[in-house]
């Protein structure tokens with residue numbers, strides 16, 4: 274099933290990067306010194322591509338995601354999202370690009386406790402100014418997509434951790450993003466549920482033509498990943514594909 278998309282085809286051009294990070298630098302003051310977290314980092318992710326980012330704690334993985342998702346301005350360098358270079362944009366313009374193109378998934382789904390599963394999704398539609406009838410239809414089809422059609426009227430407290438995380442992913446898709454940014458989306462799940470979330474993110478990346486970056490650990494080791502990157506001491510490096518990924522493609 275294909276979820277109806279609002280974004281223009283122009284942002285989904287085959288092969289053109291949805292995210293392009295060019296010579297991005299982020300440094301924090303560290304006593305009298307400066308600690309460089311991202312040292313002229315380059316990264317480009319195209320539509321339908323799933324990139325997994327690993328690295329030691331404190332390496333700057335979350336920082337890189339917040340820069341990519343336009344939540345933080347780098348000290349220098351350019352971040353281009355869906356064809357729009359953002360370095361010269363005002364805060365308001367950056368917020369618009371983010372709203373139109375970027376969705377986030379975190380370790381916890383951060384659902385609103387008083388809203389049912391479907392209402393969590395409908396809220397996103399309302400924020401984006403959609404008509405109520407269209408919003409409900411999209412929300413239903415997305416809940417079906419994450420295999421939660423029968424749980425649409427449950428409150429978060431009535432859902433398992435894995436189900437909540439799937440609602441969070443459906444909610445992220447509700448805004449028809451071009452770029453999906455997930456910071457340790459499986460960290461709080463047991464291996465079985467983590468595996469299901471990995472599968473889901475991988476599947477929607479392809480079916481929706483998303484550019485997806487995931488910061489992750491074990492559950493992703495052998496999964497459907499296009500590229501694995503490692504961040505350490507401010508530098509990104511490519512990691513060879515795991516044996517499992519090669520076998521899947523063969």
Ligand SMILES: Nc1ncnc2c1ncn2[C@@H]1O[C@H](COP(=O)(O)OP(=O)(O)OP(=O)(O)O)[C@@H](O)[C@H]1O
Pocket residue numbers: 301302310328329330331332333334335336337
């Ligand atoms: N606003 C800030 N001011 C100063 N230092 C910061 C700030 N935000 C992050 N840092 C530091 O930058 C470094 C990178 O943080 P970041 O959260 O990006 O790491 P990470 O790779 O995501 O780590 P983890 O795997 O533990 O989540 C850390 O040392 C952190 O303390």
Ligand SMILES: [Mg+2]
Pocket residue numbers: 334335336456
């Ligand atoms: Mg982090």
